[in-house]
Amino acid sequence: MHGKDWNYPSEICAVIGRAVSELIRREQPLGKKNVLAMLQQHSKQTADEKMKAVYLQALRHILESFH
Numbered sequence: 001m002h003g004k005d006w007n008y009p010s011e012i013c014a015v016i017g018r019a020v021s022e023l024i025r026r027e028q029p030l031g032k033k034n035v036l037a038m039l040q041q042h043s044k045q046t047a048d049e050k051m052k053a054v055y056l057q058a059l060r061h062i063l064e065s066f067h
Contacts, residue, residue, distance in 0.1 A: 008061060011054045015039065016062070036062055 008016075019038035023030055036059060043055035 009057075012058045012061060015042065015051075015054055015058045018042065019058075032062055032066065 019035050
């Protein structure tokens with residue numbers, strides 16, 4: 001775990017922000033599991049391999065926060 005002061009790359013912050021925004025728009029709870037599910041959904045929707053890697057990194061960072 002990186003601790004609360006860990007600085008995430010801007011790409012990771014952007015995709016997490018997009019996932020959170022989508023959950024808010026859909027009026028769904030903002031729990032970690034919902035954010036993870038939304039990130040997975042967005043990852044599946046993109047054909048861009050670089051973006052898939054960013055989504056994977058974002059998923060890993062959130063999963064690490066469970067520990």
